[in-house]
Amino acid sequence: MNKNEKLGVGILYNASLPEYLDKHFDQVDYIEIIPDMFWSDEGRGEQTRFRPLPKWMRQLDWMAERLPLVAHNIGISIGTMEYFDEEYIYFMREMNTRYQFRWHSDHLSFLKLPTRGPHDHNAGIAVPVPYDEEYLQMIGEKVGFIRSAIDIPFLLENNVYFVEYPEQDYTETAFVNKLVKNHRCNILLDIHNLYANSINQKIKAKEYIDALNMEEVLEMHIAGGNDMNGFYMDSHAGPCPDEVWELLDYAVGKAPNLRGITFEFHESYFPKLQFDGLNRQMELAKNIWNKHMQKHIQYECA
Amino acid sequence: MSARDFQLAFARLIASPETCYRAISAEQLFFANYELTEKEKKRLHSVVRQRGISACCSLYRMNRVTPVYSQLSNSCALLGDDLIPLVEEFWRHLSAPSLQFREEVLGFGQFLMDRIVKGWVCVPYLKEVLELEMAMNELSYLPEGECRILRFEHDIYGVLQALAGGTLPDDSIPESDTEYKMYIRDHAIKMDPLPVMADHSFI
Numbered sequence: 001m002n003k004n005e006k007l008g009v010g011i012l013y014n015a016s017l018p019e020y021l022d023k024h025f026d027q028v029d030y031i032e033i034i035p036d037m038f039w040s041d042e043g044r045g046e047q048t049r050f051r052p053l054p055k056w057m058r059q060l061d062w063m064a065e066r067l068p069l070v071a072h073n074i075g076i077s078i079g080t081m082e083y084f085d086e087e088y089i090y091f092m093r094e095m096n097t098r099y100q101f102r103w104h105s106d107h108l109s110f111l112k113l114p115t116r117g118p119h120d121h122n123a124g125i126a127v128p129v130p131y132d133e134e135y136l137q138m139i140g141e142k143v144g145f146i147r148s149a150i151d152i153p154f155l156l157e158n159n160v161y162f163v164e165y166p167e168q169d170y171t172e173t174a175f176v177n178k179l180v181k182n183h184r185c186n187i188l189l190d191i192h193n194l195y196a197n198s199i200n201q202k203i204k205a206k207e208y209i210d211a212l213n214m215e216e217v218l219e220m221h222i223a224g225g226n227d228m229n230g231f232y233m234d235s236h237a238g239p240c241p242d243e244v245w246e247l248l249d250y251a252v253g254k255a256p257n258l259r260g261i262t263f264e265f266h267e268s269y270f271p272k273l274q275f276d277g278l279n280r281q282m283e284l285a286k287n288i289w290n291k292h293m294q295k296h297i298q299y300e301c302a
Numbered sequence: 303m304s305a306r307d308f309q310l311a312f313a314r315l316i317a318s319p320e321t322c323y324r325a326i327s328a329e330q331l332f333f334a335n336y337e338l339t340e341k342e343k344k345r346l347h348s349v350v351r352q353r354g355i356s357a358c359c360s361l362y363r364m365n366r367v368t369p370v371y372s373q374l375s376n377s378c379a380l381l382g383d384d385l386i387p388l389v390e391e392f393w394r395h396l397s398a399p400s401l402q403f404r405e406e407v408l409g410f411g412q413f414l415m416d417r418i419v420k421g422w423v424c425v426p427y428l429k430e431v432l433e434l435e436m437a438m439n440e441l442s443y444l445p446e447g448e449c450r451i452l453r454f455e456h457d458i459y460g461v462l463q464a465l466a467g468g469t470l471p472d473d474s475i476p477e478s479d480t481e482y483k484m485y486i487r488d489h490a491i492k493m494d495p496l497p498v499m500a501d502h503s504f505i
Contacts, residue, residue, distance in 0.1 A: 040404055040443055054445060055489060081305040113310055119400035123313040124362035130345070134305060162354030162361075165345045200354065231357040 006293065007068055007102060007260040009285040011278075012221075013037075016270035018059055020278055021066075027282045030068040030102070032262045033060065035095055036075045043119045050091050064099050070219070070260065071095070071104035072188075078142050078156070079110035079129035083120075086145070093150050102259070103218060105155035105188045108139075108176070128159040131168040131175035140183040147184050155186045155218055160193040160234040162200060173211040180216045187216045189255070191247050192223040192234055192264075199232040205247055214254040222248055222285060223264040236266040238273055239281055245288070252292045261285050307336035308346070315350055316358045317393075325350045366393065366401065373407040373439055376465045377414070377432045380425050388414060388423070404443060411436045427461045427471055430454045434462075437484050438491055449485035451496070454478065 008029030011017070021028065038060055039050040063069065075088055092104065109126040129135045139156075146154050156179065158172065170178065180187060189212070198205040222244055226237040240248075240263075252258060263281050265273060273281070311332075315322050325332040325346070333343055349355055367389055371378050378385050392413045393399070399406065415432060417423040437450040457478045464471035481496040 041400075041402055043400070051443070053443065055442065058489065081309055083306075110309055113306075113313055119402065119405065121313070122399055122401035123309075124317060124365050124399075124401060125358060127309070127312060127316070127358075162357040163349040163352040164354075166348050167341060167344065200357075228360065229356065231354070233357070233361070 004257070005068075005102065005259065007070075009282055009289055010070065010260050010262045011282070012072065012262055012264040013059075013063070014265070014267040014270075016267035018062075020270075020275055021063065024275060024279060025066055027279055028067060030070055030260060031063050032070040032072050032260075033063075034074055035071050035092065036073065041075070041119075044085065044087060049087055060099070068102050069099050070262070071099075071101045072262075073104060073106040074111065074126070076106040076142075076146070077110050077112040077120075078106055078139055079108065079127070079135065080112055080114070081110075081135075081138060083112065083114045084142055084145070085112070085120075089146055089149050096150055096152060101152055103153040103155060103186070104150065105157055105219065107159065108156045109159050126159065128161045130165045131170040131172055133169050136170070136175060136179060140179060143179070143183040143185045153186050153218055155188040156180075157188040157190050157221070158193055160190070160196045162231060164201065171211070173208060177211075177213045180213060186218045187212065188219045188221065189214075189217045189251060190221040190223075190234075191244055191251060192221060192225060192236075192240070195241070195244050195247060196225055196232050196234045206250060209247070209251050209254060214251070215257055217251070217255040218257060218259045220248065220251060220255070220258065220261050221264055222261060222281075224269075236264045236269070238265060238269040239277060240284075245284060248285070249288050249291075252288055253295070258292075261289055304337050304339050304342060307338055308342040311336045311338070311342075311346055312349070315346070315355065316362045319356070319359045322350050322355055322359065366399070366406070369401075369403045369406045370410050373403065374411060374432065374435045376462065377411075377428060377435055379465055380428045380431060380470065381423075382470075384423070384425070388417075404439075407439055408436065411439070426473070427456060427475070430456060430458060431461060431465075434458065434484075441484065441486055441491065444486075446486045449483050451481060452484055452493075453481045458482075 010030035010032050011028050013031050013033045038056045039052050042049050042051060071092070073092070076085070077083065096104070107126045109128050111123050111126050112120040113123060115121050129139070143154060156176070158176065176187060179185065194205050194208055197203050222240050223234065223236045224238045224240050225233050225235050227233070248261070263285060315325060329347065338346070370389060381388065389410065392410050395413065396409060411432060414423065418429050418432070433452055437452055441448060441450060455477060456475045460475045461471045482493045483496055484491065484493045486492070
């Protein structure tokens with residue numbers, strides 16, 4: 001397998017997709033899965049901790065025969081202090097041996113909080129970590145473990161956030177840049193999260209991209225959202241807004257090592273998108289992908 | 303320990319708007335539950351007063367109710383406006399959730415069934431629909447070959463048909479004392495009626 005293989009435009013798997021993939025899998029260059037959806041976690045220390053869900057595993061095997069797979073975790077909870085679930089990482093290693101993920105990722109946040117077990121308390125939403133030196137060191141050590149256990153690139157995703165911690169040691173971009181430089185991980189740049197933050201927190205999205213080490217960005221996420229009580233939510237609600245396409249175009253042009261763009265939507269919005277709507281999102285993303293990949297190739301030839 | 307306590311305190315705020323109010327009105331009392339540095343206290347003091355904390359609380363509630371709503375959808379439709387007070391009561395019983403689908407869905411289902419059996423929740427057809435949805439959920443975690451025996455006092459297909467049409471079943475659904483065997487075959491859930499026993503009292 002080519003370790004720098006550029007995949008193109010993919011889609012995040014959800015329960016509404018089997019019918020679409022059955023008829024339109026030629027529209028999709030790869031599939032990103034959330035591995036946690038395919039098994040039931042019986043809790044830390046249990047003899048058979050991860051029980052595959054038969055129906056879901058059949059779908060996974062079907063996809064793996066046809067398209068490259070990428071894993072997007074929600075269960076590592078890399079930002080939780082005094083907690084690291086090695087069993088989870090070892091199970092991901094088994095999954096990777098079986099499915100040959102091109103890369104895997106998780107969020108720069110904490111979700112799980114340790115209890116006596118077997119199940120951990122789940123915070124219910126991905127909570128951003130404070131961008132402090134203490135957290136940088138802690139996350140860096142975990143990244144080192146993950147990289148040594150699973151020999152594929154590991155990416156961390158920028159957060160969407162609704163509250164800000166005062167007195168942080170670093171800006172988000174400085175924190176991420178230092179993390180990827182010192183600890184051999186890469187970046188999953190979620191363009192829609194960035195867009196949501198630009199609305200809710202008034203951050204300047206293009207300045208964020210300019211400040212980020214874009215050479216380390218291997219994947220980008222795009223999605224739609226909606227308004228709720230005066231906030232713009234990262235709800236994956238159907239098609240991407242125009243501003244997301246514009247930001248994607250801007251970001252892809254600055255990411256020479258980009259390997260994939262993934263469209264995310266929540267399954268409850270499938271009736272709104274339908275096959276044609278999904279094809280349209282894939283087509284728009286491919287236009288941007290093709291435009292910039294040709295440029296990158298030209299620069300390399302020159 | 304303090305960073306871990308900071309994360310726990312923040313998670314408690316997200317999980318409960320009432321805790322947010324308490325953290326504002328009696329801050330020292332709230333802080334006393336945790337080992338926090340001055341910087342962490344300052345951060346919690348700040349975030350609980352930011353407008354965005356309400357978005358965090360709403361997201362938490364949406365994420366937590368989604369498994370129940372998606373896996374017990376017909377039961378939720380029958381409950382209508384009674385759903386939210388009931389899930390909130392369930393959440394108070396399960397205050398450190400893992401948010402595993404099985405734990406949330408089957409846990410809430412059992413909690414609801416308990417209240418139905420005790421007569422605290424009285425909604426026509428709810429007991430039968432909930433039993434059906436619980437059995438479907440349980441089987442989805444098991445290998446093919448497992449089965450559940452269900453007994454319905456009404457024409458369950460009539461009930462489901464009304465719900466599928468977006469209406470609540472009225473009292474015209476015929477009574478029908480029928481047992482079914484529910485199982486998974488060829489990746490699909492099947493339900494076969496069982497032969498009627500001549501006289502159950504001899505069993």
